[in-house]
Amino acid sequence: MQARHIRPGQGQAVELKTGQLLQIQTVKGKQVADFVAFTLGDTGEYLSTSATRATNATIVPQLGMTLYSNRRQPLFEIVEDTVGRHDMLFACCDPVRYxxxxxxxxxxxxxxxxxxxxxxxxxxxxxxxxxxxxFMNVGIQQRGELEIREPLADAGDYVVLRALKDVIAAVSACPQDMGPTNAFNPTALMIRVFRDAPLPDPPVISNGVPPPTRTGTASPATPPGRLHDTPEATVVRVE
Ligand SMILES: [Zn+2]
Known part of the structure:
Protein backbone atom coordinates (compact mmCIF):
# COMPACT_ATOMS: atom_id res chain seq x y z
CA MET A 1 0.00 0.00 0.00
CA GLN A 2 1.46 3.33 -1.03
CA ALA A 3 0.36 5.10 2.09
CA ARG A 4 0.85 5.05 5.82
CA HIS A 5 -1.74 3.67 8.18
CA ILE A 6 -1.76 5.25 11.64
CA ARG A 7 -3.40 3.45 14.52
CA PRO A 8 -4.79 5.43 17.48
CA GLY A 9 -1.96 6.46 19.76
CA GLN A 10 0.60 6.22 16.98
CA GLY A 11 2.29 8.92 14.94
CA GLN A 12 4.05 9.09 11.59
CA ALA A 13 6.45 11.67 10.19
CA VAL A 14 6.99 12.37 6.48
CA GLU A 15 9.23 14.76 4.59
CA LEU A 16 7.57 16.89 1.93
CA LYS A 17 9.31 18.85 -0.79
CA THR A 18 7.91 22.21 -1.86
CA GLY A 19 4.82 21.62 -3.96
CA GLN A 20 4.12 18.10 -2.75
CA LEU A 21 0.72 17.24 -1.39
CA LEU A 22 -0.10 15.52 1.88
CA GLN A 23 -3.48 13.87 2.26
CA ILE A 24 -4.73 13.09 5.77
CA GLN A 25 -7.77 10.83 5.70
CA THR A 26 -10.04 9.21 8.23
CA VAL A 27 -10.66 5.50 7.75
CA LYS A 28 -13.89 5.04 9.69
CA GLY A 29 -14.63 8.72 10.34
CA LYS A 30 -15.02 10.72 13.56
CA GLN A 31 -11.28 10.64 14.20
CA VAL A 32 -8.98 13.55 14.99
CA ALA A 33 -5.52 13.91 13.41
CA ASP A 34 -3.08 16.01 15.43
CA PHE A 35 -0.65 17.69 13.05
CA VAL A 36 2.66 19.49 13.55
CA ALA A 37 5.35 20.48 11.06
CA PHE A 38 8.86 21.88 10.94
CA THR A 39 11.09 23.33 8.26
CA LEU A 40 13.35 20.60 6.92
CA GLY A 41 16.90 21.31 8.08
CA ASP A 42 15.88 24.17 10.38
CA THR A 43 13.51 22.84 13.02
CA GLY A 44 13.62 26.13 14.92
CA GLU A 45 10.96 27.12 12.41
CA TYR A 46 7.67 25.29 12.86
CA LEU A 47 4.00 25.52 11.99
CA SER A 48 2.53 28.08 14.37
CA THR A 49 -1.17 28.02 15.18
CA SER A 50 -0.95 31.50 16.70
CA ALA A 51 0.70 33.00 13.60
CA THR A 52 -1.83 31.16 11.42
CA ARG A 53 -4.78 32.44 13.47
CA ALA A 54 -3.44 35.98 13.51
CA THR A 55 -2.46 36.21 9.86
CA ASN A 56 -5.77 34.75 8.68
CA ALA A 57 -7.77 36.51 11.40
CA THR A 58 -9.73 33.37 12.20
CA ILE A 59 -9.64 30.54 14.71
CA VAL A 60 -10.86 27.76 12.39
CA PRO A 61 -8.76 26.29 9.53
CA GLN A 62 -10.58 26.71 6.21
CA LEU A 63 -10.16 25.58 2.62
CA GLY A 64 -7.75 27.85 0.74
CA MET A 65 -6.08 29.09 3.90
CA THR A 66 -2.31 29.45 4.18
CA LEU A 67 -0.70 27.99 7.30
CA TYR A 68 2.20 30.01 8.67
CA SER A 69 5.35 29.32 10.63
CA ASN A 70 6.49 30.96 13.86
CA ARG A 71 8.50 33.24 11.53
CA ARG A 72 5.24 34.04 9.73
CA GLN A 73 6.41 32.31 6.57
CA PRO A 74 3.92 30.27 4.51
CA LEU A 75 4.40 26.53 5.09
CA PHE A 76 1.20 24.98 3.69
CA GLU A 77 -1.96 25.76 1.79
CA ILE A 78 -5.17 23.82 2.46
CA VAL A 79 -6.06 22.74 -1.08
CA GLU A 80 -8.81 20.20 -0.41
CA ASP A 81 -11.13 19.65 2.52
CA THR A 82 -14.17 17.39 2.49
CA VAL A 83 -15.24 18.28 6.04
CA GLY A 84 -14.81 22.00 6.72
CA ARG A 85 -14.53 21.77 10.49
CA HIS A 86 -11.17 21.56 12.26
CA ASP A 87 -9.46 23.02 15.33
CA MET A 88 -6.32 25.05 15.96
CA LEU A 89 -6.97 26.02 19.57
CA PHE A 90 -6.50 22.83 21.60
CA ALA A 91 -3.17 21.47 22.77
CA CYS A 92 -2.20 17.88 22.05
CA CYS A 93 -3.50 15.38 24.56
CA ASP A 94 -0.63 14.37 26.83
CA PRO A 95 0.03 12.15 29.85
CA VAL A 96 -0.83 14.87 32.37
CA ARG A 97 -4.17 15.50 30.65
CA TYR A 98 -5.07 11.82 30.97
CA PHE A 135 -11.38 16.91 12.02
CA MET A 136 -11.63 18.10 15.65
CA ASN A 137 -15.00 19.75 16.15
CA VAL A 138 -14.98 22.48 18.77
CA GLY A 139 -18.02 24.57 19.47
CA ILE A 140 -17.36 28.15 20.59
CA GLN A 141 -19.90 29.69 22.95
CA GLN A 142 -20.90 33.29 23.45
CA ARG A 143 -18.27 34.09 26.07
CA GLY A 144 -15.55 32.02 24.48
CA GLU A 145 -16.28 28.74 26.25
CA LEU A 146 -15.11 25.78 24.20
CA GLU A 147 -17.14 22.60 23.82
CA ILE A 148 -15.58 19.50 22.28
CA ARG A 149 -18.08 17.74 20.03
CA GLU A 150 -17.93 14.60 17.92
CA PRO A 151 -16.12 15.16 14.60
CA LEU A 152 -18.22 15.78 11.49
CA ALA A 153 -15.83 13.64 9.40
CA ASP A 154 -17.27 10.44 7.99
CA ALA A 155 -15.35 7.44 6.69
CA GLY A 156 -12.98 8.49 3.91
CA ASP A 157 -13.17 12.22 4.56
CA TYR A 158 -9.86 14.04 4.15
CA VAL A 159 -7.85 17.20 3.87
CA VAL A 160 -5.01 17.83 1.40
CA LEU A 161 -2.18 20.25 2.17
CA ARG A 162 0.27 21.62 -0.35
CA ALA A 163 3.75 22.17 1.07
CA LEU A 164 5.00 25.69 0.34
CA LYS A 165 8.46 24.89 1.72
CA ASP A 166 10.48 21.71 2.32
CA VAL A 167 9.07 20.45 5.61
CA ILE A 168 8.81 17.56 8.04
CA ALA A 169 5.18 16.87 8.88
CA ALA A 170 4.00 14.59 11.66
CA VAL A 171 0.50 13.24 12.24
CA SER A 172 -0.92 11.30 15.16
CA ALA A 173 -4.24 9.49 15.38
CA CYS A 174 -5.64 10.89 18.62
CA PRO A 175 -6.23 8.12 21.21
CA GLN A 176 -8.63 10.20 23.33
CA ASP A 177 -11.33 7.69 24.34
CA MET A 178 -12.67 9.50 27.41
CA GLY A 179 -14.76 12.12 25.65
CA PRO A 180 -16.41 13.02 22.34
CA THR A 181 -13.15 14.12 20.65
CA ASN A 182 -13.14 10.89 18.62
CA ALA A 183 -16.76 9.91 19.35
CA PHE A 184 -15.50 7.83 22.32
CA ASN A 185 -13.94 5.33 19.90
CA PRO A 186 -10.55 6.26 18.37
CA THR A 187 -9.89 4.73 14.96
CA ALA A 188 -7.17 4.80 12.34
CA LEU A 189 -6.01 7.41 9.85
CA MET A 190 -4.28 7.16 6.49
CA ILE A 191 -1.72 9.63 5.14
CA ARG A 192 -0.45 9.78 1.57
CA VAL A 193 2.14 11.95 -0.16
CA PHE A 194 1.53 12.98 -3.76
CA ARG A 195 4.03 14.38 -6.21
CA ASP A 196 3.97 18.00 -7.20
CA ALA A 197 2.23 17.58 -10.54
CA PRO A 198 -0.25 20.42 -10.93
CA LEU A 199 -3.82 19.39 -10.34
CA PRO A 200 -6.24 19.93 -13.23
CA ASP A 201 -9.33 22.01 -12.85
CA PRO A 202 -12.03 20.26 -10.84
CA PRO A 203 -14.21 17.96 -12.96
CA VAL A 204 -17.32 19.51 -14.39
CA ILE A 205 -20.33 18.49 -12.39
CA SER A 206 -23.33 17.46 -14.46
CA ASN A 207 -25.78 19.96 -13.05
CA GLY A 208 -23.18 22.70 -12.85
CA VAL A 209 -23.51 22.97 -9.08
CA PRO A 210 -20.64 21.85 -6.87
CA PRO A 211 -21.56 19.61 -3.95
CA PRO A 212 -22.39 21.53 -0.77
CA THR A 213 -19.88 21.60 2.05
CA ARG A 214 -21.17 19.99 5.20
CA THR A 215 -20.76 23.11 7.27
CA GLY A 216 -22.34 25.54 4.86
CA THR A 217 -19.35 27.85 5.09
CA ALA A 218 -18.51 30.33 2.39
CA SER A 219 -15.43 28.35 1.34
CA PRO A 220 -15.39 27.30 -2.30
CA ALA A 221 -16.49 23.67 -2.49
CA THR A 222 -14.05 21.21 -3.97
CA PRO A 223 -15.46 17.93 -5.24
CA PRO A 224 -14.28 15.03 -3.08
CA GLY A 225 -12.15 12.41 -4.74
CA ARG A 226 -10.33 14.83 -7.03
CA LEU A 227 -6.91 13.52 -6.11
CA HIS A 228 -7.90 9.90 -6.63
CA ASP A 229 -9.28 10.64 -10.06
CA THR A 230 -6.21 12.55 -11.18
CA PRO A 231 -3.65 10.46 -13.07
CA GLU A 232 -1.05 13.23 -12.80
CA ALA A 233 -1.12 13.02 -9.01
CA THR A 234 1.17 10.02 -8.78
CA VAL A 235 1.34 8.49 -5.36
CA VAL A 236 4.77 8.57 -3.76
CA ARG A 237 5.76 5.55 -1.75
CA VAL A 238 6.36 6.70 1.79
CA GLU A 239 7.00 3.36 3.49
ZN1 LIG B 1 -4.89 13.42 21.15
Whole structure:
Protein backbone atom coordinates (compact mmCIF):
# COMPACT_ATOMS: atom_id res chain seq x y z
CA MET A 1 0.00 0.00 0.00
CA GLN A 2 1.46 3.33 -1.03
CA ALA A 3 0.36 5.10 2.09
CA ARG A 4 0.85 5.05 5.82
CA HIS A 5 -1.74 3.67 8.18
CA ILE A 6 -1.76 5.25 11.64
CA ARG A 7 -3.40 3.45 14.52
CA PRO A 8 -4.79 5.43 17.48
CA GLY A 9 -1.96 6.46 19.76
CA GLN A 10 0.60 6.22 16.98
CA GLY A 11 2.29 8.92 14.94
CA GLN A 12 4.05 9.09 11.59
CA ALA A 13 6.45 11.67 10.19
CA VAL A 14 6.99 12.37 6.48
CA GLU A 15 9.23 14.76 4.59
CA LEU A 16 7.57 16.89 1.93
CA LYS A 17 9.31 18.85 -0.79
CA THR A 18 7.91 22.21 -1.86
CA GLY A 19 4.82 21.62 -3.96
CA GLN A 20 4.12 18.10 -2.75
CA LEU A 21 0.72 17.24 -1.39
CA LEU A 22 -0.10 15.52 1.88
CA GLN A 23 -3.48 13.87 2.26
CA ILE A 24 -4.73 13.09 5.77
CA GLN A 25 -7.77 10.83 5.70
CA THR A 26 -10.04 9.21 8.23
CA VAL A 27 -10.66 5.50 7.75
CA LYS A 28 -13.89 5.04 9.69
CA GLY A 29 -14.63 8.72 10.34
CA LYS A 30 -15.02 10.72 13.56
CA GLN A 31 -11.28 10.64 14.20
CA VAL A 32 -8.98 13.55 14.99
CA ALA A 33 -5.52 13.91 13.41
CA ASP A 34 -3.08 16.01 15.43
CA PHE A 35 -0.65 17.69 13.05
CA VAL A 36 2.66 19.49 13.55
CA ALA A 37 5.35 20.48 11.06
CA PHE A 38 8.86 21.88 10.94
CA THR A 39 11.09 23.33 8.26
CA LEU A 40 13.35 20.60 6.92
CA GLY A 41 16.90 21.31 8.08
CA ASP A 42 15.88 24.17 10.38
CA THR A 43 13.51 22.84 13.02
CA GLY A 44 13.62 26.13 14.92
CA GLU A 45 10.96 27.12 12.41
CA TYR A 46 7.67 25.29 12.86
CA LEU A 47 4.00 25.52 11.99
CA SER A 48 2.53 28.08 14.37
CA THR A 49 -1.17 28.02 15.18
CA SER A 50 -0.95 31.50 16.70
CA ALA A 51 0.70 33.00 13.60
CA THR A 52 -1.83 31.16 11.42
CA ARG A 53 -4.78 32.44 13.47
CA ALA A 54 -3.44 35.98 13.51
CA THR A 55 -2.46 36.21 9.86
CA ASN A 56 -5.77 34.75 8.68
CA ALA A 57 -7.77 36.51 11.40
CA THR A 58 -9.73 33.37 12.20
CA ILE A 59 -9.64 30.54 14.71
CA VAL A 60 -10.86 27.76 12.39
CA PRO A 61 -8.76 26.29 9.53
CA GLN A 62 -10.58 26.71 6.21
CA LEU A 63 -10.16 25.58 2.62
CA GLY A 64 -7.75 27.85 0.74
CA MET A 65 -6.08 29.09 3.90
CA THR A 66 -2.31 29.45 4.18
CA LEU A 67 -0.70 27.99 7.30
CA TYR A 68 2.20 30.01 8.67
CA SER A 69 5.35 29.32 10.63
CA ASN A 70 6.49 30.96 13.86
CA ARG A 71 8.50 33.24 11.53
CA ARG A 72 5.24 34.04 9.73
CA GLN A 73 6.41 32.31 6.57
CA PRO A 74 3.92 30.27 4.51
CA LEU A 75 4.40 26.53 5.09
CA PHE A 76 1.20 24.98 3.69
CA GLU A 77 -1.96 25.76 1.79
CA ILE A 78 -5.17 23.82 2.46
CA VAL A 79 -6.06 22.74 -1.08
CA GLU A 80 -8.81 20.20 -0.41
CA ASP A 81 -11.13 19.65 2.52
CA THR A 82 -14.17 17.39 2.49
CA VAL A 83 -15.24 18.28 6.04
CA GLY A 84 -14.81 22.00 6.72
CA ARG A 85 -14.53 21.77 10.49
CA HIS A 86 -11.17 21.56 12.26
CA ASP A 87 -9.46 23.02 15.33
CA MET A 88 -6.32 25.05 15.96
CA LEU A 89 -6.97 26.02 19.57
CA PHE A 90 -6.50 22.83 21.60
CA ALA A 91 -3.17 21.47 22.77
CA CYS A 92 -2.20 17.88 22.05
CA CYS A 93 -3.50 15.38 24.56
CA ASP A 94 -0.63 14.37 26.83
CA PRO A 95 0.03 12.15 29.85
CA VAL A 96 -0.83 14.87 32.37
CA ARG A 97 -4.17 15.50 30.65
CA TYR A 98 -5.07 11.82 30.97
CA UNK A 99 -3.95 11.83 34.59
CA UNK A 100 -6.31 14.78 35.20
CA UNK A 101 -9.11 12.77 33.60
CA UNK A 102 -8.45 9.79 35.86
CA UNK A 103 -7.04 7.45 33.22
CA UNK A 104 -4.75 4.60 34.18
CA UNK A 105 -1.05 5.57 33.96
CA UNK A 106 0.46 4.93 30.55
CA UNK A 107 -2.51 6.03 28.44
CA UNK A 108 -1.32 6.76 24.90
CA UNK A 109 -1.25 10.44 23.90
CA UNK A 110 -0.76 12.54 20.79
CA UNK A 111 2.16 14.39 22.31
CA UNK A 112 4.05 11.20 23.07
CA UNK A 113 3.17 9.74 19.66
CA UNK A 114 4.39 12.84 17.82
CA UNK A 115 7.57 12.87 19.91
CA UNK A 116 8.23 9.24 18.95
CA UNK A 117 7.49 9.93 15.28
CA UNK A 118 10.00 12.80 15.28
CA UNK A 119 12.79 10.95 17.08
CA UNK A 120 15.05 11.02 14.00
CA UNK A 121 14.81 14.82 13.91
CA UNK A 122 15.71 15.24 17.60
CA UNK A 123 12.55 17.15 18.39
CA UNK A 124 11.84 16.28 21.97
CA UNK A 125 8.60 16.22 23.94
CA UNK A 126 9.02 19.85 25.07
CA UNK A 127 9.40 21.12 21.51
CA UNK A 128 6.16 19.71 20.13
CA UNK A 129 4.25 22.84 19.03
CA UNK A 130 0.56 23.47 19.47
CA UNK A 131 -1.03 21.31 16.76
CA UNK A 132 -3.64 21.77 14.12
CA UNK A 133 -6.26 19.17 14.99
CA UNK A 134 -7.76 18.04 11.69
CA PHE A 135 -11.38 16.91 12.02
CA MET A 136 -11.63 18.10 15.65
CA ASN A 137 -15.00 19.75 16.15
CA VAL A 138 -14.98 22.48 18.77
CA GLY A 139 -18.02 24.57 19.47
CA ILE A 140 -17.36 28.15 20.59
CA GLN A 141 -19.90 29.69 22.95
CA GLN A 142 -20.90 33.29 23.45
CA ARG A 143 -18.27 34.09 26.07
CA GLY A 144 -15.55 32.02 24.48
CA GLU A 145 -16.28 28.74 26.25
CA LEU A 146 -15.11 25.78 24.20
CA GLU A 147 -17.14 22.60 23.82
CA ILE A 148 -15.58 19.50 22.28
CA ARG A 149 -18.08 17.74 20.03
CA GLU A 150 -17.93 14.60 17.92
CA PRO A 151 -16.12 15.16 14.60
CA LEU A 152 -18.22 15.78 11.49
CA ALA A 153 -15.83 13.64 9.40
CA ASP A 154 -17.27 10.44 7.99
CA ALA A 155 -15.35 7.44 6.69
CA GLY A 156 -12.98 8.49 3.91
CA ASP A 157 -13.17 12.22 4.56
CA TYR A 158 -9.86 14.04 4.15
CA VAL A 159 -7.85 17.20 3.87
CA VAL A 160 -5.01 17.83 1.40
CA LEU A 161 -2.18 20.25 2.17
CA ARG A 162 0.27 21.62 -0.35
CA ALA A 163 3.75 22.17 1.07
CA LEU A 164 5.00 25.69 0.34
CA LYS A 165 8.46 24.89 1.72
CA ASP A 166 10.48 21.71 2.32
CA VAL A 167 9.07 20.45 5.61
CA ILE A 168 8.81 17.56 8.04
CA ALA A 169 5.18 16.87 8.88
CA ALA A 170 4.00 14.59 11.66
CA VAL A 171 0.50 13.24 12.24
CA SER A 172 -0.92 11.30 15.16
CA ALA A 173 -4.24 9.49 15.38
CA CYS A 174 -5.64 10.89 18.62
CA PRO A 175 -6.23 8.12 21.21
CA GLN A 176 -8.63 10.20 23.33
CA ASP A 177 -11.33 7.69 24.34
CA MET A 178 -12.67 9.50 27.41
CA GLY A 179 -14.76 12.12 25.65
CA PRO A 180 -16.41 13.02 22.34
CA THR A 181 -13.15 14.12 20.65
CA ASN A 182 -13.14 10.89 18.62
CA ALA A 183 -16.76 9.91 19.35
CA PHE A 184 -15.50 7.83 22.32
CA ASN A 185 -13.94 5.33 19.90
CA PRO A 186 -10.55 6.26 18.37
CA THR A 187 -9.89 4.73 14.96
CA ALA A 188 -7.17 4.80 12.34
CA LEU A 189 -6.01 7.41 9.85
CA MET A 190 -4.28 7.16 6.49
CA ILE A 191 -1.72 9.63 5.14
CA ARG A 192 -0.45 9.78 1.57
CA VAL A 193 2.14 11.95 -0.16
CA PHE A 194 1.53 12.98 -3.76
CA ARG A 195 4.03 14.38 -6.21
CA ASP A 196 3.97 18.00 -7.20
CA ALA A 197 2.23 17.58 -10.54
CA PRO A 198 -0.25 20.42 -10.93
CA LEU A 199 -3.82 19.39 -10.34
CA PRO A 200 -6.24 19.93 -13.23
CA ASP A 201 -9.33 22.01 -12.85
CA PRO A 202 -12.03 20.26 -10.84
CA PRO A 203 -14.21 17.96 -12.96
CA VAL A 204 -17.32 19.51 -14.39
CA ILE A 205 -20.33 18.49 -12.39
CA SER A 206 -23.33 17.46 -14.46
CA ASN A 207 -25.78 19.96 -13.05
CA GLY A 208 -23.18 22.70 -12.85
CA VAL A 209 -23.51 22.97 -9.08
CA PRO A 210 -20.64 21.85 -6.87
CA PRO A 211 -21.56 19.61 -3.95
CA PRO A 212 -22.39 21.53 -0.77
CA THR A 213 -19.88 21.60 2.05
CA ARG A 214 -21.17 19.99 5.20
CA THR A 215 -20.76 23.11 7.27
CA GLY A 216 -22.34 25.54 4.86
CA THR A 217 -19.35 27.85 5.09
CA ALA A 218 -18.51 30.33 2.39
CA SER A 219 -15.43 28.35 1.34
CA PRO A 220 -15.39 27.30 -2.30
CA ALA A 221 -16.49 23.67 -2.49
CA THR A 222 -14.05 21.21 -3.97
CA PRO A 223 -15.46 17.93 -5.24
CA PRO A 224 -14.28 15.03 -3.08
CA GLY A 225 -12.15 12.41 -4.74
CA ARG A 226 -10.33 14.83 -7.03
CA LEU A 227 -6.91 13.52 -6.11
CA HIS A 228 -7.90 9.90 -6.63
CA ASP A 229 -9.28 10.64 -10.06
CA THR A 230 -6.21 12.55 -11.18
CA PRO A 231 -3.65 10.46 -13.07
CA GLU A 232 -1.05 13.23 -12.80
CA ALA A 233 -1.12 13.02 -9.01
CA THR A 234 1.17 10.02 -8.78
CA VAL A 235 1.34 8.49 -5.36
CA VAL A 236 4.77 8.57 -3.76
CA ARG A 237 5.76 5.55 -1.75
CA VAL A 238 6.36 6.70 1.79
CA GLU A 239 7.00 3.36 3.49
ZN1 LIG B 1 -4.89 13.42 21.15
Missing amino acids: EMLGAEPGHASCRAALTDALTDYEIGFDRIPSPINW
